[in-house]
Amino acid sequence: MIASHLPALQVVVPLLGAPFCFLLWRSPRLSWLLATLISWLTFAISIALLVTVNNSGTIEYAFGGWQAPWGIEYVVDQLNAFVLLIVSGIAAVVFPYSWISVQQEVELRQQSLFFTSMVLCLAGLLGITIAGDAFNLFVLLEISSLSTYTMISMGRDRRALTASFQYLIMGTIGATFIIIGVGILFMLTGSLNMQDLAQRIPELDQSRALHVAFGFLITGIGLKLAMFPLHLWLPNAYAYAPSAASAFIASTATKVAVYVMVRYLFSIFGVNFSFQTIHIQWLFVPVSLFAILFTSIVALFQRDIKRMLAYSSVAQIGYMLLGIGLFNVTGLTATLLHLFNHALMKGALFLAMGAVCYRIGNTFIDSMQGLGKQMPWTMAAFVIGGLSIVGVPLTTGFISKWVLIQAAVERGWWPVIIVIVVASLIAMMYIWRVIEAVYLQSRPENAKNVSEAPLSLLIPVWILALANLYFGANATLSSELAGNAAATLFSGTGF
Amino acid sequence: MDSFFNEVISGALGRYNYWVVIFLMMSGFYVVIGSTNLVKKIVGLNIFQTSVFILYISIGKINGGTAPIVWANAERYSNPLPHVLILTAIVVGVATTALGLSLIMRIKHAYNTVEEDEILAISLEEDEDE
Amino acid sequence: MELLVNISLLFMLSLTVIAVVRLKSLFAIVMLFGIYSLLSAMIFIALDAVDVAFTEAAVGAGISTVLMLATLVTTGRWEKKSSRSSFLPLLIVSITGAALVWGTLDMPEYGNPDNPAHHHVADRYIEQSPEEIGIPNMVTSVLASYRGFDTLGEVIVVFTALIGVLSLLQVRTPPSVAETPLRNENRKLSRPYPVLQVVALVMMPFIILFALYVQFHGDFGPGGGFQAGVIFAVAFILYTLTYGLDDALALTPVSVLKALAAGGVLIYGGTGVVSMLLGGNFLDYNVLSSNPVSGQHIGIIVIELGVGITVASVLICAFYAFMTRALPDQGQKG
Incomplete structure (x- = not known):
C-alpha cells in the first residue's frame, strides 16, 4: 500500500514534518534530530522511487483522487527521479552536519526555526521537482524561496539581511514572471497540467502570445537559477548565509531550477518549439560562454572563499546552460551529469568551509593561511572538491567536462572547447590561491592555534569528497541515468 | 478601409482590458526596480502582483456570465479556475510581504537607513575595510 | 453599463498607480496601495470573482496595509531623492511591456465564451462539481x-x-x-x-x-x-x-x-x-x-x-x- 503512495510521501513527509520541528521550539536538539530523520526518510523514498521508475516506467499520482488535468498530479520519470535523488541525498548529508555548525553560527532563539526552515526548503525543492502541474510548481517554489530567505537572513553578518532582501525582491520578480507565463499558457490552452500543456502547445507554435509566455517563463526561471546576468543576488546570499544553509542551497536550489528549465524547454514547450522556432540556443551559448569566463575571473579576486565559491557556482551554471545550448543528446547528458556532479563538489567545498568557519570564525583567505597543518582532513577534502571544480581526471568534474567537450566536438564548435579549457585554467588559479595560502604559507603569528574540526562535521565533508572520487572513477551509474534521461527528453516522449 | 477600422476597433475592444492591466503591471514593476527605498520596493511588488491577479481574473471572465456559485437563474458562469489560482496567489503575496517588511525593520535597525544607495555605500566601505 | 464600470475602475487604478510612482511620501504611497487594492477588489466583483474580491479587500487593503504602516513607524515616512538614473529600469520595463502588448495581439478576445481557457478543464468544474462535491x-x-x-x-x-x-x-x-x-x-x-x-x-x-x-x-x-x-x-x-x-x-x-x-x-x-x-x-x-x-x-x-x-x-x-x-x-x- 505504501509503495503506491511514494510520490506523495516524498513531499508530504517533509511538508508535514516541518510543523512538528517547529513545535519542538523549546529544544533545538530535538528539532534537529527530527529534521535529520526526515531527510534520511526522504532519501530512502527517492531511492525507492528511482528503482521503481527504472523497473516499471513513469509513475503518476493523482492528489485527491482527481484525474489530471482536473486535479493536481505528481509525475516521476527518469529525469526527475534523478534530481529527487540529488536533492534528498545532499539533504541527508547536510542535515546531520548542521547541528554543530548552527550551534556556533545561529542564535539559540532561532535554531529550531532554522531547522524548520531547512525542512520546509527541502519539501519545497522536492515538490518543485516532482510536480506535474505548472501552478502547483509555483506554490512549492514559494515555500522553498521563503524558507531560503529566512535561512539566509540568519547569518551573523548584517549583510546577510540585505542579501536576503535582495534575493527576496529578485526571487519574487522571478516567481511573478513565472505566473504571468503560466497565466498566458492557461489562457491559450485551458490547462495547467504539464503533460496536457505539452500536447496542446505544438498546434499553437505560431501564436505570438505563446512566444511571450515562453519569454516570461525562461526569464523567471533564469532569475531563480541565477542565469547570467540575472545572478546578482547569488554571491551575497551564499556568502553571508549560515554555512549549513550555504552548503544545502548551493548544491540543490540552482540544480532544481536548472531541472525546471530543462522540463519547460524539452517536455512542455518541446524540442521543436524551443530550439527550432525560438532558437533558444542562440541565447544560451553566447551568454553562458561569457558567464563562464567572466564569473571565473571575478572569483579570482574574492577574499572570502565562500564568496569565491558562489561566483564559481554562477560559472558552473553557465556550463549547464551551455550543455542545453549545444542542442544534442551528449550536451544534455553533460548538463544532467553536471547537476549531479556539481552538487557533490559544491556540497563538499561549502561543507569544508563550514568546518573552517567553525574553527576560525570566518572564511577569509588570509585567515586561512597555514591551516593545512592544523586542519589536515578538512583541507584535504577541500582540495579534492577543488580539483573536481577544475576538472582533474579521476574526479567528477572531469567526467562532466569531458562529456561537454564531446558534445562540442560533435557540433564542431571549437571555440567552445577553447573557452572550457581556458575557464578550467582560471578555476585552477583560484583553487591554487587557496591551496597556496593553506599549505605553503605559515600560520600568522597572532593567529590562534586551532585543531581539526569535530567528527560530526568531518564525516559529512568526507562523504561528499569521497563521492567526488567514486563517481569520478566509476561514472557508469551517473552517466547511465543522465544519458537515459537525456535521450528520452530528445525523443520528444519526455514524461 | 472601413472593414479595417472595424477590425481595429473590435480588436481594441477585445483587448483594452489587457492593455490597461499591462500598464498597471509594468508601473508596479518599475516601482520595484526603479526606486531605492526598500518600503517602496515592497509596495511596488504588491502592485505588480495585484495587477497580475487582475490579468488572471480577466482571463476567467465570460461576457454575460455570473459568479460561479450555483444559482437558479444563471445563464452561464464565469470560469472558477482563475479565481482559485488567484486566491492562492494573494495568500502567497501577503506571506512574501510580511517577510519582506520584517527584513526591512531589521535592516533599519542594523544600518539605520532603508535607502538602497546608502546601504550600498556602507557595504562597500565594509568590504574595503576587510 | 458593465463596460463603463470596468473602464472607469481601470482608469482610477491607472491614476492611483501613477501617483504611487511619482510621490515621495511613503505614508501616502502605502495609503494609495490600500486604495489600489480596494479598487482591484471592485474590479474583481465586476469580473464575477466574488471570493477573490473578498480576499483582496481583506488582505491587500487590510492586512498588507496595516503591516506596511507598522513598518513605516520604524523606517520613517519619506523616501530620499536618489541620484541613480532611472534609464535602465525604464528601458527594462518598456521592453517587457512592449513584449506583452505584442503578445496580446494573438490572445483570445476578452470575455468571449468560446475562449480555450473556458473549455478544457473548467467545464467539468462548472457542470459536475455540484453533483461530485455537492x-x-x-x-x-x-x-x-x-x-x-x-x-x-x-x-x-x-x-x-x-x-x-x-x-x-x-x-x-x-x-x-x-x-x-x-x-x-x-x-x-x-x-x-x-x-x-x-x-x-x-x-x-x-x-x-x-x-x-x-x-x-x-x-x-x-x-x-x-x-x-x-x-x-x-x-x-x-x-x-x-x-x-x-x-x-x-x-x-x-x-x-x-x-x-x-x-x-x-x-x-x-x-x-x-x-x-x-x-x-x-x-x-x-x-x-x-x-x-x-x-x-x-x-x-x-x-x-x-x-x-x-x-x-x-x-x-x-x-x-x-x-x-x-x-x-x-x-x-x-
Missing part, C-alpha cells in the same frame, strides 16, 4: 477538493512566512501581572482612549461572529477558511490597537498562537493522511464517509477549519511581532 460554490469545490493540494501548499507558505517573521522579529514577552501590580494599576486608571476601547469591545464579538459565518458559509456563498482567518485576526488587531500590546498578549499568548499555527497545518495535512489510511489517495475525501458526497463535505469543512486556524494565528502573531518592533516602549509609558 456544494454550490464552485470556487470552494475547486480550491478545497480538485486542487486541494495547492491549498495545502498555500497554508504552508503562510506557515513558512511565520517562521521567517518570528526569526527576524522577536515578540515581546509581556510583563507578568504579579511582577508589576503598580504599573498595571496605573494603566487601568489612565487608559488613554476609553471611548475607542468600549467601541472596540462591543465590536469584537460581532467581528468574530462574522468570521465564523464566513468560515462555515464558504460552501454556499463567497468565503472560506482564508477569509475567515483574516477577519478573525482583524478582531485581535483592533483589540491590540485600542488596549495595547501587553493586554493583547495576555489574551492570546504567543506560545498558544504558535501551536495553533502548526496545528492548523496538521489538521489539513492530517485529513490527507487519514484519507490515505482509508485507502484513497492523499486528500481524497470520497473515502472519508460511506457516501462520497458527504465524504467531500466532511473533508472540506475540516480542511477549511485548518486553513482558518493557521491563517488567523499566523496573522495575529506576525502583527504582534511587527508591533513589538514598531513600538518597543509601548506599555512602559502608560
Whole structure:
C-alpha cells in the first residue's frame, strides 16, 4: 500500500514534518534530530522511487483522487527521479552536519526555526521537482524561496539581511514572471497540467502570445537559477548565509531550477518549439560562454572563499546552460551529469568551509593561511572538491567536462572547447590561491592555534569528497541515468 | 478601409482590458526596480502582483456570465479556475510581504537607513575595510 | 453599463498607480496601495470573482496595509531623492511591456465564451462539481477538493512566512501581572482612549461572529477558511490597537498562537493522511464517509477549519511581532 503512495510521501513527509520541528521550539536538539530523520526518510523514498521508475516506467499520482488535468498530479520519470535523488541525498548529508555548525553560527532563539526552515526548503525543492502541474510548481517554489530567505537572513553578518532582501525582491520578480507565463499558457490552452500543456502547445507554435509566455517563463526561471546576468543576488546570499544553509542551497536550489528549465524547454514547450522556432540556443551559448569566463575571473579576486565559491557556482551554471545550448543528446547528458556532479563538489567545498568557519570564525583567505597543518582532513577534502571544480581526471568534474567537450566536438564548435579549457585554467588559479595560502604559507603569528574540526562535521565533508572520487572513477551509474534521461527528453516522449 | 477600422476597433475592444492591466503591471514593476527605498520596493511588488491577479481574473471572465456559485437563474458562469489560482496567489503575496517588511525593520535597525544607495555605500566601505 | 464600470475602475487604478510612482511620501504611497487594492477588489466583483474580491479587500487593503504602516513607524515616512538614473529600469520595463502588448495581439478576445481557457478543464468544474462535491460554490469545490493540494501548499507558505517573521522579529514577552501590580494599576486608571476601547469591545464579538459565518458559509456563498482567518485576526488587531500590546498578549499568548499555527497545518495535512489510511489517495475525501458526497463535505469543512486556524494565528502573531518592533516602549509609558 505504501509503495503506491511514494510520490506523495516524498513531499508530504517533509511538508508535514516541518510543523512538528517547529513545535519542538523549546529544544533545538530535538528539532534537529527530527529534521535529520526526515531527510534520511526522504532519501530512502527517492531511492525507492528511482528503482521503481527504472523497473516499471513513469509513475503518476493523482492528489485527491482527481484525474489530471482536473486535479493536481505528481509525475516521476527518469529525469526527475534523478534530481529527487540529488536533492534528498545532499539533504541527508547536510542535515546531520548542521547541528554543530548552527550551534556556533545561529542564535539559540532561532535554531529550531532554522531547522524548520531547512525542512520546509527541502519539501519545497522536492515538490518543485516532482510536480506535474505548472501552478502547483509555483506554490512549492514559494515555500522553498521563503524558507531560503529566512535561512539566509540568519547569518551573523548584517549583510546577510540585505542579501536576503535582495534575493527576496529578485526571487519574487522571478516567481511573478513565472505566473504571468503560466497565466498566458492557461489562457491559450485551458490547462495547467504539464503533460496536457505539452500536447496542446505544438498546434499553437505560431501564436505570438505563446512566444511571450515562453519569454516570461525562461526569464523567471533564469532569475531563480541565477542565469547570467540575472545572478546578482547569488554571491551575497551564499556568502553571508549560515554555512549549513550555504552548503544545502548551493548544491540543490540552482540544480532544481536548472531541472525546471530543462522540463519547460524539452517536455512542455518541446524540442521543436524551443530550439527550432525560438532558437533558444542562440541565447544560451553566447551568454553562458561569457558567464563562464567572466564569473571565473571575478572569483579570482574574492577574499572570502565562500564568496569565491558562489561566483564559481554562477560559472558552473553557465556550463549547464551551455550543455542545453549545444542542442544534442551528449550536451544534455553533460548538463544532467553536471547537476549531479556539481552538487557533490559544491556540497563538499561549502561543507569544508563550514568546518573552517567553525574553527576560525570566518572564511577569509588570509585567515586561512597555514591551516593545512592544523586542519589536515578538512583541507584535504577541500582540495579534492577543488580539483573536481577544475576538472582533474579521476574526479567528477572531469567526467562532466569531458562529456561537454564531446558534445562540442560533435557540433564542431571549437571555440567552445577553447573557452572550457581556458575557464578550467582560471578555476585552477583560484583553487591554487587557496591551496597556496593553506599549505605553503605559515600560520600568522597572532593567529590562534586551532585543531581539526569535530567528527560530526568531518564525516559529512568526507562523504561528499569521497563521492567526488567514486563517481569520478566509476561514472557508469551517473552517466547511465543522465544519458537515459537525456535521450528520452530528445525523443520528444519526455514524461 | 472601413472593414479595417472595424477590425481595429473590435480588436481594441477585445483587448483594452489587457492593455490597461499591462500598464498597471509594468508601473508596479518599475516601482520595484526603479526606486531605492526598500518600503517602496515592497509596495511596488504588491502592485505588480495585484495587477497580475487582475490579468488572471480577466482571463476567467465570460461576457454575460455570473459568479460561479450555483444559482437558479444563471445563464452561464464565469470560469472558477482563475479565481482559485488567484486566491492562492494573494495568500502567497501577503506571506512574501510580511517577510519582506520584517527584513526591512531589521535592516533599519542594523544600518539605520532603508535607502538602497546608502546601504550600498556602507557595504562597500565594509568590504574595503576587510 | 458593465463596460463603463470596468473602464472607469481601470482608469482610477491607472491614476492611483501613477501617483504611487511619482510621490515621495511613503505614508501616502502605502495609503494609495490600500486604495489600489480596494479598487482591484471592485474590479474583481465586476469580473464575477466574488471570493477573490473578498480576499483582496481583506488582505491587500487590510492586512498588507496595516503591516506596511507598522513598518513605516520604524523606517520613517519619506523616501530620499536618489541620484541613480532611472534609464535602465525604464528601458527594462518598456521592453517587457512592449513584449506583452505584442503578445496580446494573438490572445483570445476578452470575455468571449468560446475562449480555450473556458473549455478544457473548467467545464467539468462548472457542470459536475455540484453533483461530485455537492456544494454550490464552485470556487470552494475547486480550491478545497480538485486542487486541494495547492491549498495545502498555500497554508504552508503562510506557515513558512511565520517562521521567517518570528526569526527576524522577536515578540515581546509581556510583563507578568504579579511582577508589576503598580504599573498595571496605573494603566487601568489612565487608559488613554476609553471611548475607542468600549467601541472596540462591543465590536469584537460581532467581528468574530462574522468570521465564523464566513468560515462555515464558504460552501454556499463567497468565503472560506482564508477569509475567515483574516477577519478573525482583524478582531485581535483592533483589540491590540485600542488596549495595547501587553493586554493583547495576555489574551492570546504567543506560545498558544504558535501551536495553533502548526496545528492548523496538521489538521489539513492530517485529513490527507487519514484519507490515505482509508485507502484513497492523499486528500481524497470520497473515502472519508460511506457516501462520497458527504465524504467531500466532511473533508472540506475540516480542511477549511485548518486553513482558518493557521491563517488567523499566523496573522495575529506576525502583527504582534511587527508591533513589538514598531513600538518597543509601548506599555512602559502608560
